[in-house]
Amino acid sequence: xxxxxxxxxxxxxxxxxxxxxxxxxxxxxxxxxxxxxxxxxxxxxxxxxxxxxxxxxxxxxxxxxxxxxxxxxxxxxxxxxxxxxxxxxxxxxxxxxxxxxxxxxxxxxxxxx
Numbered sequence: 001x002x003x004x005x006x007x008x009x010x011x012x013x014x015x016x017x018x019x020x021x022x023x024x025x026x027x028x029x030x031x032x033x034x035x036x037x038x039x040x041x042x043x044x045x046x047x048x049x050x051x052x053x054x055x056x057x058x059x060x061x062x063x064x065x066x067x068x069x070x071x072x073x074x075x076x077x078x079x080x081x082x083x084x085x086x087x088x089x090x091x092x093x094x095x096x097x098x099x100x101x102x103x104x105x106x107x108x109x110x111x112x113x
Contacts, residue, residue, distance in 0.1 A: 001095040002026040002083075006033060019095060026092030027079040034088050036060075040075055047074035049082060061087065 003018040004026050020026050031038055036051045041063070048063040064081050068074035083092035 002092040003095050003098050004029050004083075005091045005093070006089070020092075023076065023079050023083070023092070026083050030083055030087055030090040030092060033090060036087070040071075040078065042071075047071070047078060049078035051082075051087070 002020050002023060002025070004020060005018060020029060031051070034051075035054050037054055038049060038051050041048045041050050046065060046067040046069060048065050050063045051061050053060045064078050064086075066074050066077040066081070068077050083090070085091045
């Protein structure tokens, strides 16, 4: 399970409304919120995640790259990179990691599974 945050990670939040089951769902939510189309492109050096801003294609971000060669591994790596905050500040965090970190810091978190 992943928690999807827009622009900043909140600690005192109802996390249940941010929860999605898979990395793919988190990635899709972030790409949609950012207004991007995307596709995976295979090249000589590995794979690329090519993102296009639907409203302003000239403002599209640079492709995200990976050296993984197997399509499944490459797509997982590229989606993981895409949800790390580099796309307009949107972040997806593994829910268990988020709970551990907020608990160890003594911060309140509401909701979740």
